[in-house]
Amino acid sequence: MTELADLATPALLVDRTRLERNVASMAGAMRDAGVALRPHFKTSKCLEVARRQLDHGAIGFTCSTPAEVRLLQDEGVGDLLWAHQPVGPAKVAFAVEALRRGGLMIGLDSAESAAPLSAAGVTVPFLLDVDTGLGRTGVSPERAVETAVRLAALPGLELRGVMTHEGHLGSYGADRTGLEEAGTQAGRRLAEVAAALRVAGLDCPIVSVGSTPGATSAPFVEGVTEARPGTYVYYDSGQVRLGSATLDRCAQTVLTRVVSAQRPGTVIIDAGVKAMSSDGLAGGSLGTVCDPSGRPLEDVAFVNGNEEHGYLTGSGTARLRVGDLLRVVPNHACGTTNMWSGLHVLDDGRTVDRWPIRARH
Structure with missing residues (x-):
């Protein structure tokens, strides 16, 4: 583990x-x-x-x-x-x-x-x-x-x-x-x-x-x-918005850390559009930001991303520090999957296996 x-x-x-x-x-x-x-x-x-x-x-x-x-x-x-x-x-x-x-x-x-x-x-x-x-x-x-x-x-x-x-x-x-x-x-x-x-x-x-x-x-x-x-x-954040599932049914998350906090109201994480699905950009969000246990953070939005950087905004970012560990429920699970070659299997808060993702473009 x-x-x-x-x-x-x-x-x-x-x-x-x-x-x-x-x-x-x-x-x-x-x-x-x-x-x-x-x-x-x-x-x-x-x-x-x-x-x-x-x-x-x-x-x-x-x-x-x-x-x-x-x-x-x-x-x-x-x-x-x-x-x-x-x-x-x-x-x-x-x-x-x-x-x-x-x-x-x-x-x-x-x-x-x-x-x-x-x-x-x-x-x-x-x-x-x-x-x-x-x-x-x-x-x-x-x-x-x-x-x-x-x-x-x-x-x-x-x-x-x-x-x-x-x-x-x-x-x-x-x-x-x-x-x-x-x-x-x-x-x-x-x-x-x-x-x-x-x-x-x-x-x-x-x-x-x-x-x-x-x-x-x-x-x-x-x-x-x-x-x-x-x-x-x-499931994913998009399906939660549509009422197809609740957040506690979402099995896929992206683990990320805060890497920069230079401007008030914004912090930067190390998960950008190469880690997420860019489908979210049209809907105004790349995913739902959560703490390491999977509980959503209040007043924190994942509004944009570059290749290796994600932009979190909102008053809740004042509580975040460089090095903080976060989890993001992607806006679109299918598009997120295609960005990765493997996934970590989570069981009771720890990773217990790694499964390959294949047949990608």
Whole structure:
């Protein structure tokens, strides 16, 4: 065991008790709803976390990158969804290789993205990506049948169902009622698309929704068959603001020290944007600042960061001194994970193990 004070800072910590509670809780909720759980691997990029999710009944994983697909296939995980269109020669070549290994579906939203795969002479199980409000990838519900028919007609392509990412729920902030209603609506729109595909004579066994904010609404719509949350394994300050979790559920923190206190109202810590997720900059915070035990500090805000320096402001900084040890609950767990090559496992206030983080960009 290693005391926190003996670790070099900054350091990425994961509280094992909180992690295991989060994994078990989400698995139980989906099991009770009769919905399959296919978590997003990008949140942890850690096989030790993934094994716990599988042990609690996850059917497989959702992947963002080729590296994630390769890592999990090498580990023998056989039910993967690559939820990112493989566009460009390098990604198409990788997709063909991965599809030949088996156990992989691809997310697609157009014939243009599907045609190179079809021409490669492999079987391509796919989910039709449907936009239910985010406005990112995904065909509109009104064009879903037309697009699915075109895709299913291409040689080698096999429609397995539909998917959506209800990421627009994050825009509801503290309006949890509005968020829940929007999540339910996203699930309904996707289920309606699936029903329309069946009327058109297309099989659609999988109806897949995916987000942590929406995990209490979208998966519970009649007709939805699986959920793909990711952030729930750790939660983060962003999910606390959305009402998806309380701070005591947040398993991931960044350990840091005060390194300078030259100006009243501001102190500098040794965790900057290379230790955190810069997603927080748009929302006005990189994370929630806590003492070494994880208790939030009053009147201290993490407002900005350079590469190796973080700026804490507020009247509470007057109590901080150079050398003080702090912990920050990141604004976005997934982006923070991708900044690190390993994490320290925290148990009863001490680190007891170190787990590698892999498949990073």
